[in-house]
Amino acid sequence: MKKINILIPILVLISLIGSGSKEPEMLKGTVVNASHLKPIEGVMISVKSESQLAVTNKNGHFSIRRPASGATIEFKLGGYRTQRVRYEGQQRLDIKLNQGFKGLETKNVANLLESAARIQPHRTMIIRQPSSPTESYASFAENKFVRPQLNPLSTFGMDVDAASYSNVRRFINQGQLPPADAVRVEEMINYFDYDYPAPTNGQPFSIHTELSIAPWNTEHRLLRIGLQAKEIEAAKIPSSNLVLLIDVSGSMNAYNKLPLVKSSLKMLVNQLRPSDRVAIVSYAGAANIALEPTSGKNKQVILDAINALQAGGSTAGGAGIKLAYDLAASRFIKNGNNRVIMATDGDFNTGQSSDMDMQKLIEEKRKSGIFLSVLGFGMGNYKDSKMELLADKGNGNYAYIDNISEGRKVLVTEFGGTLYTLAKDVKLQLEFNPSKVQAYRLIGYENRSLNAEDFNNDLKDAGDLGSGHSVTALYEIIPHGVKSRFIGSVDELKYQTDKPSGSTFADELASISLRYKAPNSDVSRLIKKTVANTSQPLRTSSDNFRFAAAVAGYGMLLKRSEFVPGFTFAMVAELASQAMSKDEEGFKSEFVRLVRASSLLAEDLLTVTKN
Incomplete structure (x- = not known):
């Protein structure tokens, strides 16, 4: 009996270790047009209670982590009636979406x-x-x-x-x-x-x-x-010194904000080379360094730092920008690609926050030779005007990421253009x-x-x-x-001719x-x-x-x-x-x-x- 008592906790421990290493069980399915049964690409699938989201591929296929029993799964796409399904433990969901709004057909x-x-x-x-x-x-x-x-x-x-x-x-x-x-x-x-x-x-x-x-x-x-x-060519792009500046304020606590930020940036990490360095600055009520500059060969370290980010608090965007630029400057690569990549909904509400404050700040920082990429996320409190201003004045580019496919387009397909200024x-x-x-x-x-x-x-x-x-x-x-109504008339000029010229x-x-x-x-x-x-x-x-x-x-x-x-x-x-x-x-x-x-x-x- 004593031997059995010793074996039981060992077996339980092995069982627990084994279960912890399993991949999460996935719910798969296909979304098709209800009238002609052709697959629909771009349908957004969300389990809002669990901050899950996915998008169907060109074959209409999707895959998400199995939600809790009783959760509501939403299937949404412009031009189609939104469908909501209660999850009851199925291994597969095949959905048919109907076209139209307000009883109108295409x-x-x-x-x-x-x-x-x-x-x-x-x-x-x-x-x-x-x-x-x-x-x-x-x-x-x-x-x-x-x-x-x-x-x-x-x-x-x-x-x-x-x-x-x-x-x-x-x-x-x-x-x-x-x-x-x-x-x-x-x-x-x-x-x-x-x-x-x-x-x-x-x-x-x-x-x-x-x-x-x-x-x-x-x-x-x-x-x-x-x-x-x-x-x-990607291999010939100069080494990169990147600082990921990530908004983790309370306003980012939505399925299409911080979770989508994480999923998108993970794809970026997979493109990094050993010669590239990445640091992470997060900001909410204050700014802090979530990851010191780390070589691109240590991808798992970078991914773990991204996974650990949680949303909560106010939004000190100005403080985050300052810290990110200072960190990038401390590891500046001469003739390299020095860049801050900011991911946010733009809703700053602590410290420097007005558009004019941001313009002055970013115009000063761009003199350092550090470029800026701004990635916008979310809706409702989205501040497009602020983020466009930051990118325009910071020698950078601006993209809005509404789904994971767009994240892949910006950070994988267009990797060189997004990160390297020619x-x-x-x-x-x-x-x-x-x-x-x-x-x-x-x-x-x-x-x-x-x-x-x-x-x-x-x-x-x-x-x-x-x-x-x-x-x-x-x-x-x-x-x-x-003759055009778009052209106004002016009186004949006295000191110069307004006759068409240029016959030469x-x-x-x-x-x-x-x-x-x-x-x-x-x-x-x-x-x-x-x-x-x-x-x-x-x-x-x-x-x-x-x-x-x-x-x-x-x-x-x-x-x-x-x-x-x-x-x-x-x-x-x-x-x-x-x-x-x-x-x-x-x-x-x-x-x-x-x-x-x-x-x-x-x-x-x-x-x-x-x-």
């Missing part, structure tokens, strides 16, 4: 939109959009048409931020249209890869242009300017030929506008581009001879000048290119052109822009559907789905107003 709404376009070709749809009183977005007016005689130069800082698109997607997937100020059209456009040819002859950039018809106004022309940065203070300046252009307007980039003299001023901050990044800008042009350059539409600095330089370099006055029909334009135009039109519809009279969501979806020759990741297909979901969400579909 086909019926599309027909209504198309009928409205035929009946009212010169009117525009009004969309009532919900307010988001606890979320903050910078407000700005759209660029207007200007005459080249009075405004010969258009100057702005180019940027590849794409946070607006994924944030808009979050609103649509939650079953509502975004606030107009949440829509930055240039960020919508630059979310997508346009597959521009890589630069040659040792140049860091290649510039590509195309001129065709503006889909929303066939009397106008649309000029696309595509900039492609050289891609540096060029800083990238500025573009166009001079339009007044003999060919009656008026022009830059679509988007309103908060990146520069004065003409800023172009040659190397002290003026501008946008930043990472390895392999592409960036696109669109100009809408009114040719001579086209009859074959040129515009001249492009590009300035940029190497990451470790304070002196800019100049590239120039001429745009030929050669337009082609929209049907023969490139897929790049038509898809970018579709995204621009969608963004302007969401903003209720005055510049897209008669354009509809149905027209956007049709234009984009015909321009998806390369869509390996499925992002363009998802865009078409979002456009169609937006038409379902639009209130008062046939409410119109005269121009």
Whole structure:
């Protein structure tokens, strides 16, 4: 009996050790369309009581840790009715989602939109959009048409931020249209890869242009300017000195905040090399070092530090920023990649917290040669205006991560571009030929506008581009001879002529000048290119052109822009559907789905107003 008594606790101990080492049991399943049973990609699956979330892949498959019996599992995607299922211990869940909102079906709404376009070709749809009183977005007016005689130069800082698109997607997937100020059209456009040819002859950039018809106004022309940065192989990227600055305040205690931050950053850790170093600074009521600088070869140490983070307390964002920059500076790598990566909802409420405080702080810190990446998470109290400001002023980029797929896109697929700056203070300046252009307007980039003299001023901050990044800008042009309500009149000038000139350059539409600095330089370099006055029909334009135009039109519809009279969501979806020759990741297909979901969400579909 004594032997048995000795063996029993040993066996129990072995059993406990064995059970502790088991992988968590997983609940798997597939989500399909209820009408045609095809798999649905991008469905968000959440167990909110356990802060769990997952997203279906392109085959409709998902996998989550088995929740407690009685928990509610939610399946949500814009354009589909949300479904909630009570978990009763099943090993597998196969879900069928029904399309539509408020009893409307996709086909019926599309027909209504198309009928409205035929009946009212010169009117525009009004969309009532919900307010988001606890979320903050910078407000700005759209660029207007200007005459080249009075405004010969258009100057702005180019940027590849794409946070607006994924944030808009979050609103649509939650079953509502975004606030107009949440829509930055240039960020919508630059979310997508346009597959521009890589630069040659040792140049860091290649510039590509195309001129065709503006889909929303066939009397106008649309000029696309595509900039492609050289891609540096991951193995050749300089060693990185990274500080992960993670918001662990109470406001981050939500399933799509700190848990999603952790899951996203773990994917980043898996990309690190032994030569890279990572530190972690967390902040709530105060800032502290959660992990001293650690080599990328010690991945488990870094992962354990991330797993240990818990949310609670107020938000001392300013203190966190200071500590993160100081820590990065203490291990600064000359000619290396020195960067702070901030993950937050932007809701600072302790210490320095105003947008102006943050701007002053970050402008001072960027002089250190340390770059900044801002990753936004969550909803409800989301402070987009603050985070965009931090990235813009901190020589960095800004992404919004609404699901784990977006985390993978930003931190794995676009790893080099997100973490390694190829060029800083990238500025573009166009001079339009007044003999060919009656008026022009830059679509988007309103908060990146520069004065003409800023172009040659190397002290003026501008946008930043990472390895392999592409960036696109669109100009809408009114040719001579086209009557337009968008062009105001001015009295005849007394001291200078306002007559069109430029006949010497009859074959040129515009001249492009590009300035940029190497990451470790304070002196800019100049590239120039001429745009030929050669337009082609929209049907023969490139897929790049038509898809970018579709995204621009969608963004302007969401903003209720005055510049897209008669354009509809149905027209956007049709234009984009015909321009998806390369869509390996499925992002363009998802865009078409979002456009169609937006038409379902639009209130008062046939409410119109005269121009």
